Amino acid sequence: MKKQFVAMKAFIVDEENDTIFLMHKGNKDILNPGKWEVPGGKMEFGETTTETFQREVKEESGLDIEVGSNLTNPWQWTFTKPNGDEIQIIAIGKICRAISKKIDYSNQTDTDDLIEGRWVPISEVLQYDLIPNLISTMQGFVEFYIDSKLKGLSVFEPEIEIPLYTSEYSGDSNSKHR
Numbered sequence: 001m002k003k004q005f006v007a008m009k010a011f012i013v014d015e016e017n018d019t020i021f022l023m024h025k026g027n028k029d030i031l032n033p034g035k036w037e038v039p040g041g042k043m044e045f046g047e048t049t050t051e052t053f054q055r056e057v058k059e060e061s062g063l064d065i066e067v068g069s070n071l072t073n074p075w076q077w078t079f080t081k082p083n084g085d086e087i088q089i090i091a092i093g094k095i096c097r098a099i100s101k102k103i104d105y106s107n108q109t110d111t112d113d114l115i116e117g118r119w120v121p122i123s124e125v126l127q128y129d130l131i132p133n134l135i136s137t138m139q140g141f142v143e144f145y146i147d148s149k150l151k152g153l154s155v156f157e158p159e160i161e162i163p164l165y166t167s168e169y170s171g172d173s174n175s176k177h178r
Contacts, residue, residue: 019119024036029113063117075133076091
């Protein structure tokens with residue numbers, strides 16, 4: 001069976017300490033046991049991207065976050081589960097910041113394979129054994145972070161809600177467009 005998911009990946013930064021929050025995958029993870037990644041997960045039907053970021057980060061780490069601007073264009077990868085299911089993940093990364101820094105794993109679900117969260121210095125993050133599909137995005141993030149700091153700029157920008165224009169199409173030439 002083929003399945004596709006949209007996943008949010010939260011690059012949670014603490015600019016005062018030049019750190020990013022990473023999570024360690026446990027040994028029961030079927031794809032990347034023992035590797036590190038940023039918190040996040042798949043979008044549930046009816047959620048906005050902001051709601052997904054906040055729910056997933058809270059569930060996996062206990063952190064409350066403010067969601068910021070897009071970090072990258074979406075990226076994707078595929079894999080095959082041991083049962084033969086083919087999975088495609090489309091990921092959206094945003095820079096976020098923690099409102100609270102208290103780590104709490106009590107809200108994790110059975111599908112969360114994360115065992116530890118840690119604030120990691122930006123200068124050391126690429127030395128961590130990251131999940132393969134995150135490496136190039138993290139390299140870009142580190143370059144962006146360093147460049148922004150050298151210019152005296154903040155990397156976090158609050159999320160801007162852009163007005164959406166939708167089309168109501170009823171199949172005739174009198175349909176409304178906004």
